Amino acid sequence: MNFEITILGCSSAIPTAKRWLSSQWLTVHHRHYLLDCGEGTQIRIRQEKLPMQRLQCLLISHAHADHFLGLPGLLSTMDLLDRRQPLRLFAPKAVLDFLDYYISITGNVFRFELQLQVLEPDFEGLLFEDKGLQCYAVPLTHPVPCHGFLFYEKVGGRKLKKDWVEANHPGVQALKQLKQGKDVCLENGTVILSDEVTDPPAQVRSYGYLTDTRPRLDSVNKYDAVDILYHEATFMEMHKTRAKKTGHSTAKEAAELARQWGVGSLLLGHFSVRYRDLAPVLEEARSIFADCRLAENGYRIILPQTT
Amino acid sequence: MNFEITILGCSSAIPTAKRWLSSQWLTVHHRHYLLDCGEGTQIRIRQEKLPMQRLQCLLISHAHADHFLGLPGLLSTMDLLDRRQPLRLFAPKAVLDFLDYYISITGNVFRFELQLQVLEPDFEGLLFEDKGLQCYAVPLTHPVPCHGFLFYEKVGGRKLKKDWVEANHPGVQALKQLKQGKDVCLENGTVILSDEVTDPPAQVRSYGYLTDTRPRLDSVNKYDAVDILYHEATFMEMHKTRAKKTGHSTAKEAAELARQWGVGSLLLGHFSVRYRDLAPVLEEARSIFADCRLAENGYRIILPQTT
Numbered sequence: 206m207n208f209e210i211t212i213l214g215c216s217s218a219i220p221t222a223k224r225w226l227s228s229q230w231l232t233v234h235h236r237h238y239l240l241d242c243g244e245g246t247q248i249r250i251r252q253e254k255l256p257m258q259r260l261q262c263l264l265i266s267h268a269h270a271d272h273f274l275g276l277p278g279l280l281s282t283m284d285l286l287d288r289r290q291p292l293r294l295f296a297p298k299a300v301l302d303f304l305d306y307y308i309s310i311t312g313n314v315f316r317f318e319l320q321l322q323v324l325e326p327d328f329e330g331l332l333f334e335d336k337g338l339q340c341y342a343v344p345l346t347h348p349v350p351c352h353g354f355l356f357y358e359k360v361g362g363r364k365l366k367k368d369w370v371e372a373n374h375p376g377v378q379a380l381k382q383l384k385q386g387k388d389v390c391l392e393n394g395t396v397i398l399s400d401e402v403t404d405p406p407a408q409v410r411s412y413g414y415l416t417d418t419r420p421r422l423d424s425v426n427k428y429d430a431v432d433i434l435y436h437e438a439t440f441m442e443m444h445k446t447r448a449k450k451t452g453h454s455t456a457k458e459a460a461e462l463a464r465q466w467g468v469g470s471l472l473l474g475h476f477s478v479r480y481r482d483l484a485p486v487l488e489e490a491r492s493i494f495a496d497c498r499l500a501e502n503g504y505r506i507i508l509p510q511t512t
Numbered sequence: 513m514n515f516e517i518t519i520l521g522c523s524s525a526i527p528t529a530k531r532w533l534s535s536q537w538l539t540v541h542h543r544h545y546l547l548d549c550g551e552g553t554q555i556r557i558r559q560e561k562l563p564m565q566r567l568q569c570l571l572i573s574h575a576h577a578d579h580f581l582g583l584p585g586l587l588s589t590m591d592l593l594d595r596r597q598p599l600r601l602f603a604p605k606a607v608l609d610f611l612d613y614y615i616s617i618t619g620n621v622f623r624f625e626l627q628l629q630v631l632e633p634d635f636e637g638l639l640f641e642d643k644g645l646q647c648y649a650v651p652l653t654h655p656v657p658c659h660g661f662l663f664y665e666k667v668g669g670r671k672l673k674k675d676w677v678e679a680n681h682p683g684v685q686a687l688k689q690l691k692q693g694k695d696v697c698l699e700n701g702t703v704i705l706s707d708e709v710t711d712p713p714a715q716v717r718s719y720g721y722l723t724d725t726r727p728r729l730d731s732v733n734k735y736d737a738v739d740i741l742y743h744e745a746t747f748m749e750m751h752k753t754r755a756k757k758t759g760h761s762t763a764k765e766a767a768e769l770a771r772q773w774g775v776g777s778l779l780l781g782h783f784s785v786r787y788r789d790l791a792p793v794l795e796e797a798r799s800i801f802a803d804c805r806l807a808e809n810g811y812r813i814i815l816p817q818t819t
Contacts, residue, residue: 219589222559226585244585245552252529270588270618278533278551278581282526299617306613310606311577 206234206337208358208410208508210433213249215474215500217417217439217453218271220245224502226271227416227475229435230255233358234337239263240354240414246275247282253503258288262333264340265296265324266416267351273300277307284315291318295332295342297350298323326350329424334359343425345418347452353415355428362386363403370402407510413468416475419449420458422465430467433506437475441489444477456486460493474500513541513644515665515717515815517740520556522781522807524724524746524760525578527552531809533578534723534782536742537562540665541644546570547661547721553582554589560810565595569640571647572603572631573723574658580607584614591622598625602639602649604657605630633657636731641666650732652725654759660722662735669693670710677709714817720775723782726756727765729772737774740813744782748796751784763793767800781807 209232214225226243230250237260239246250257257279265273273296283292294301301321308314324332324342332342338356345351362384370380379389379397389397411429415421416437439453448455454462456473463471471494473486480486483499490497498504516539521532533550537557544567546553557564564586572580580603590599601608608628615621631639631649639649645663652658669691677687686696686704696704718736722728723744746760755762761769763780770778778801780793787793790806797804805811 219592220555220558220585222555225555244582245555248527248529248532248552251527268617270584270614270620274581274585275551277577278527281577285526303613303617306610307577310575310610313577 206358206361206407206510208233208412208510210412210435210506210508211253211255212472212474212500212502212504213246213253214243214502215476215504216271217437217475217477218269219478220271221478224476225249226275227266228275229414231356231412233356233410236261236335236337238340238356241266241272241416242275242279243271244274244278247279249502250279258283258286258290260292261290261335262293263295264332264354265294265300266345266353266414267347267349268297268299268303269347269349269417272417273303276300276304277311277313280304280315280319281311281313284313284317288315288317291320293320293322293333295322295324297326299349324352328352341428343415343421343428345415345421345424347417347419351418351452353413353418353421353424355414355425355431356412357429357431358407358410360409361406363399363406365403410508410510412508415462417453419452420454420462422462425462426466430469432469432508433472434463434466434468434470435472435474435500436462438473438486438490439475439477441480441486444479456490457493460490460497463497464494469496471497472500472504472506473497513665513668513714513817515540515719515817517719517742517813517815518560518562519779519781519807519809519811520553520560521550521809522783522811523578524744524782524784525576526785527578528785531783532556533582534573535582536721538663538719540663540717543568543642543644545647545663548573548579548723549582549586550578551581551585554586556809557586565590565593565597567599568597568642569600570602571639571661572601572607573652573660573721574654574656575604575606575610576654576656576724579724580610583607583611584618584620587611587622587626588618588620591620591624595622595624598627600627600629600640602629602631604633606656631659635659648735650722650728650735652722652728652731654724654726658724658759660720660725660728660731662721662732662738663719664736664738665714665717667716668713670706670713672710717815717817719815722769724760726759727761727769729769732769733773737776739776739815740779741770741773741775741777742779742781742807743769745780745793745797746782746784748787748793751786763797764800767797767804770804771801776803778804779807779811779813780804 213228
């Protein structure tokens, strides 16, 4: 079962020729989720050859233009390409209103079902769950209401040892019980111990998406620390006053949060265009938290399934 | 004095990884104009290293999403980068309303002056003129009100022969008269013939932008045929019924209009994504009008100044 993240864009409010606006594609157990949708996202999806029409869920963190302006174009394209599958959309009310307004002036009524859900400013907790994951929304600190998203893979059953199954051909009911960790007594009286014929379930993989915000350890530390944390690092310490004033974080602050929460790896993004060379941004963060990378257009993380 | 066109995007409603949505950058006498502004235009401007902040005038042909969704992002970026120079914007009322709505929900009030001018559905004729050109708006046929734009360079004065000026040092007043084609009588009684010391003025260069529309020769043939005509060719003849139904043109129809109007060269664009290979589109048009090209992202035309 896969668990993959693809960075579509990771600039802050202003895009550059190579670093586009906030958007990420998450695939967990072959289900697809889009986190934010800055201008140009539909083009980035095509460039990365991601299955646009199989997108199941779209989450918008907050109502700032660089995080949602790609929404009308993406939905229009899905419709023009004859999408019929429903799409779940979680977004602040202002974004949904904007979409309504767009539809009213263009007459682009989508022929697929948009399952809209307002992300209320004070919402906190389990946002949704499906077969493959649970998604929690956590409150962030920004000039407008903003949410971070934490994704935890759902634990599967124990994994049957292939050799044993092929040699013994147990019935469906027995297989189910063994995967649940239960021992099975066959008709001939033989007892099969689950522990002996199965391996432990895969470890839960997890991902966190925290942008745009001041550092909010208090929001996340009630949840298990994630394997990979994407955290905004719009500024460096030299512009900390500006970071505070505009509701953003410095690279050092992002790294401090990653260290204190105890995440596996930190991925920095949402960079201000003022930093042409991002090496010092990375250096600043690495002085606090070593396992740290810079996001870029097309950066892809494939989290392996481990037992 | 320059006269250049850069194609930023030329796909129809759906962008591809390499062919983005409608937008073109026109530079005439070092003044800059943007024709349409599909999603991602601000990124294309950066990729082509065009002087975004020196843009003086922006024209939106009609209120379909693939022609204006890049507008809020482009204007926001100009503002974030501290633009102070005014920007002229001609657009249908629905587009200006959309922009208003965007501003109201994001609070992105631009600090530079937006000189808005509603492009009324029935407007026809001289839209504006400045030092370097005259721009005419012509009515097109599409499901929503739509305008084409014709740009004619303004004729400059006759061009003084450099050698003669350096040898004779005439006064400012005499130079002005000679450039206007008038002969000059000096104080010593010598008569200087304008024809002898000047060359004829440069030929007027011109460009036409006609998209999205059925062929409308009747709209343009009251104007001089342009040097370069960009005309939409969303479909091929095999989909002519669809072209008629959706208010678009086939490549053959675009070529017929180009031939009948007598333009210099034809540039086809606004291609449907159904044609993966565009060679047959070009072939269809060339069977009618030989001097024909396919637009693509980054295609640039530099019209030389000729006498």
